Amino acid sequence: MTTADVSARPLADLISLAGRRAVVTGGGRGLGKAIALRLAEAGADLVIGDVDADLATTAAEDVARLHGVRALGCAMDVTDSASVAAAADRAVDELGGLEVWVNNAGVFPAEPVLDMSDETWDRVFAVNARGSFVGAREAARRMTAGGAIVNIVSTAGFRGSAPGLAAYVGSKHAVRGLTRELALELAPLGIRVLGVAPSHVPTEGNLAAAAAPHPADQPPTPLMLNGPIGRPGVPDDIARVALFCASDLAAFMTGSTLLEDGGSTA
Numbered sequence: 144m145t146t147a148d149v150s151a152r153p154l155a156d157l158i159s160l161a162g163r164r165a166v167v168t169g170g171g172r173g174l175g176k177a178i179a180l181r182l183a184e185a186g187a188d189l190v191i192g193d194v195d196a197d198l199a200t201t202a203a204e205d206v207a208r209l210h211g212v213r214a215l216g217c218a219m220d221v222t223d224s225a226s227v228a229a230a231a232d233r234a235v236d237e238l239g240g241l242e243v244w245v246n247n248a249g250v251f252p253a254e255p256v257l258d259m260s261d262e263t264w265d266r267v268f269a270v271n272a273r274g275s276f277v278g279a280r281e282a283a284r285r286m287t288a289g290g291a292i293v294n295i296v297s298t299a300g301f302r303g304s305a306p307g308l309a310a311y312v313g314s315k316h317a318v319r320g321l322t323r324e325l326a327l328e329l330a331p332l333g334i335r336v337l338g339v340a341p342s343h344v345p346t347e348g349n350l351a352a353a354a355a356p357h358p359a360d361q362p363p364t365p366l367m368l369n370g371p372i373g374r375p376g377v378p379d380d381i382a383r384v385a386l387f388c389a390s391d392l393a394a395f396m397t398g399s400t401l402l403e404d405g406g407s408t409a
């Protein structure tokens with residue numbers, strides 16, 4: 144199977160996800176909810192999965208109310224493969240199929256290298272790296288007519304970050320590498336795989352992390368500062384690019400991770 148030449152289709156059709164079914168992991172708040180909102184605006188029906196079931200339910204209600212699509216809130220822990228498979232099954236069984244999967248769930252606890260426990264390292268990799276792999280695997284098993292997988296990476300997948308984030312930086316480099324390999328292996332199935340790499344975007348999780356006691360009294364690294372565009376990102380900056388990746392506008396793209404960073408990594 145190959146992704147078609149879409150040159151003859153009108154622009155409005157290329158950005159449309161009408162008739163497609165999408166799953167967003169960690170979609171209860173933050174970047175994931177913003178992504179769910181743009182996918183729904185483009186016409187996709189959705190499963191919004193989150194380890195916090197109440198957040199997932201509320202997000203699904205908001206998305207359905209605002210955009211008139213079908214949206215299911217789903218308790219899902221990306222470290223538990225069975226719960227990921229169950230969310231994928233809900234898309235197929237209750238929405239009728241699966242064409243778009245966004246691996247967004249992520250954690251970013253800060254612990255200095257000298258103090259970091261094995262458990263912290265393993266937990267960050269279980270959510271960010273293995274969770275993205277399991278999501279992609281379960282999605283690909285069900286994308287019988289092709290599809291698009293979008294991995295939310297980070298500028299921390301391109302370079303070092305703030306003190307305390309060794310596990311996070313390692314996990315996001317892993318997701319960027321995974322994006323490349325998945326693209327190679329899944330292309331014959333008509334499945335494209337792209338990464339989106341945000342810089343600093345104030346979200347509920349990001350603000351809580353910033354407010355936590357800092358592990359080292361060091362100045363912020365350039366990654367924590369605004370880039371040439373001069374403002375921090377907002378969730379919708381990331382959501383629009385995720386929609387582009389998921390849509391047929393990006394029909395000839397797979398394997399890349401797109402920096403979405405206001406130029407901060409330029």
Ligand SMILES: NC(=O)c1ccc[n+]([C@@H]2O[C@H](COP(=O)([O-])OP(=O)(O)OC[C@H]3O[C@@H](n4cnc5c(N)ncnc54)[C@H](O)[C@@H]3O)[C@@H](O)[C@H]2O)c1
Nearest residue numbers: 169171173174194220221248249297343344346347348349
């Ligand atoms: N906000 C930023 O500045 C920024 C920058 C670069 C990359 N990112 C990435 O974007 C993604 C979203 O970040 P955010 O800022 O919106 O964070 P957030 O903490 O505000 O939201 C993350 C959501 O994921 C859910 N979640 C956490 N662990 C989960 C699990 N095991 N299974 C399912 N859901 C789980 C949380 O309940 C929450 O609803 C993460 O992968 C993060 O690494 C964020």
